[in-house]
Amino acid sequence: MKNKLKKSQKFSLLTAFYITLLQTLLLSVFLYIFTEINFYFLFYWTLFSYTFSAVLIHLRLEKYVFNSIKKIYKDLTLLETTTFNNSPINTDMATLKKEIDAYAKNKKLELEALKGREEYRKEFIGNVSHELKTPLFTVQGYISTLIEGAAEDPEIRDKYLKRADKGVDRLIYIVKDLDMITKLEIGDANLTLKTFDIIELITNVFELLEIKAKHKNISLLLDKDYTTPIMVVADQERIQQVLTNLVVNSIKYGHKNGTTEISVENLNSSKLIVRVTDNGEGIENAHLTRLFERFYRVDKSGSREEGGSGLGLSIVKHIIEAHEEKIYVESKFAVGSEFSFTLQKQN
Ligand SMILES: Nc1ncnc2c1ncn2[C@@H]1O[C@H](COP(=O)(O)OP(=O)(O)O)[C@@H](O)[C@H]1O
Numbered sequence: 079m080k081n082k083l084k085k086s087q088k089f090s091l092l093t094a095f096y097i098t099l100l101q102t103l104l105l106s107v108f109l110y111i112f113t114e115i116n117f118y119f120l121f122y123w124t125l126f127s128y129t130f131s132a133v134l135i136h137l138r139l140e141k142y143v144f145n146s147i148k149k150i151y152k153d154l155t156l157l158e159t160t161t162f163n164n165s166p167i168n169t170d171m172a173t174l175k176k177e178i179d180a181y182a183k184n185k186k187l188e189l190e191a192l193k194g195r196e197e198y199r200k201e202f203i204g205n206v207s208h209e210l211k212t213p214l215f216t217v218q219g220y221i222s223t224l225i226e227g228a229a230e231d232p233e234i235r236d237k238y239l240k241r242a243d244k245g246v247d248r249l250i251y252i253v254k255d256l257d258m259i260t261k262l263e264i265g266d267a268n269l270t271l272k273t274f275d276i277i278e279l280i281t282n283v284f285e286l287l288e289i290k291a292k293h294k295n296i297s298l299l300l301d302k303d304y305t306t307p308i309m310v311v312a313d314q315e316r317i318q319q320v321l322t323n324l325v326v327n328s329i330k331y332g333h334k335n336g337t338t339e340i341s342v343e344n345l346n347s348s349k350l351i352v353r354v355t356d357n358g359e360g361i362e363n364a365h366l367t368r369l370f371e372r373f374y375r376v377d378k379s380g381s382r383e384e385g386g387s388g389l390g391l392s393i394v395k396h397i398i399e400a401h402e403e404k405i406y407v408e409s410k411f412a413v414g415s416e417f418s419f420t421l422q423k424q425n
């Protein structure tokens with residue numbers, strides 16, 4: 079503030095000095111020609127002229143600067159109501175500069191966030207179309223072959239129809255997973271919390287996945303006999319989804335004749351921990367940190383038969399985090415994996 083006043087004062091004083099100098103010179107010439115030079119008169123004239131000009135210039139200058147700044151503030155307020163709303167308008171250039179800098183920085187951050195989201199969107203769409211392409215082309219391949227004549231042979235017809243059907247199934251579950259992850263990622267989790275028995279839910283999930291497990295002769299077990307219910311507070315449907323995804327993975331990436339075991343333990347006075355343990359192929363350390371990312375698969379090209387959309391674990395993570403709970407993974411390559419998550423106990 080001080081600095082600026084000094085500057086504008088200096089400006090006014092200097093301008094007033096030039097004006098007074100010119101006026102005094104002209105007046106002196108005028109007096110010299112028409113009457114005679116009166117030094118008293120000239121002295122008072124100079125003094126008056128100088129003071130008057132200096133004060134007037136200073137006031138006009140202040141008013142001009144003030145109005146310009148007010149206009150800048152007004153324009154900025156139109157753009158960004160929150161930043162400038164309550165700040166008093168002042169003529170302090172340094173403050174204005176600071177505020178405009180802050181404003182610009184803010185805008186830059188906003189822009190970067192938008193750019194990030196745009197990148198994310200592009201990547202997401204790229205991944206989605208890539209995921210859909212494979213099963214779609216498979217289905218198309220079988221159907222074209224059938225139309226071109228393969229349908230004549232009943233055996234081949236049935237085989238190809240079954241494969242096409244499998245491809246369509248795959249498309250459907252990818253789309254379902256995408257739908258779910260989109261809802262979760264836009265924060266539309268909308269949890270419906272209620273109290274239920276987690277042991278009963280685990281048993282249900284085991285029953286639903288029994289046939290899938292039988293194909294590989296994998297046993298789905300609880301670690302012990304839970305004689306009394308264990309009540310938790312959570313969104314039952316979503317936790318069922320979590321358990322299903324984890325158990326399906328343990329079957330998909332489990333060895334033939336293997337075991338998937340679930341245990342429920344007290345973690346502390348308010349939390350439980352649910353562990354899903356398998357003795358399957360395990361995961362190498364290098365992959366563990368990225369496992370919960372969307373579309374992340376350990377085996378990218380390999381056995382597509384076993385590969386899902388790569389969305390299962392990111393759905394699991396989203397659901398658990400929407401509950402404000404934690405998910406952990408421990409795994410040893412060629413030995414097995416353990417996925418565990420916490421849940422709120424009923425008080
Ligand atoms: N129980 C498990 N044992 C071994 N690997 C697993 C297990 N669960 C997940 N994975 C690995 O993590 C990857 C990501 O899992 P997920 O997100 O469910 O995707 P998807 O099952 O669709 O491939 C899988 O591709 C698999 O390589």
Ligand SMILES: [Mg+2]
Nearest residue numbers: 327386390391
């Ligand atoms: Mg999966």
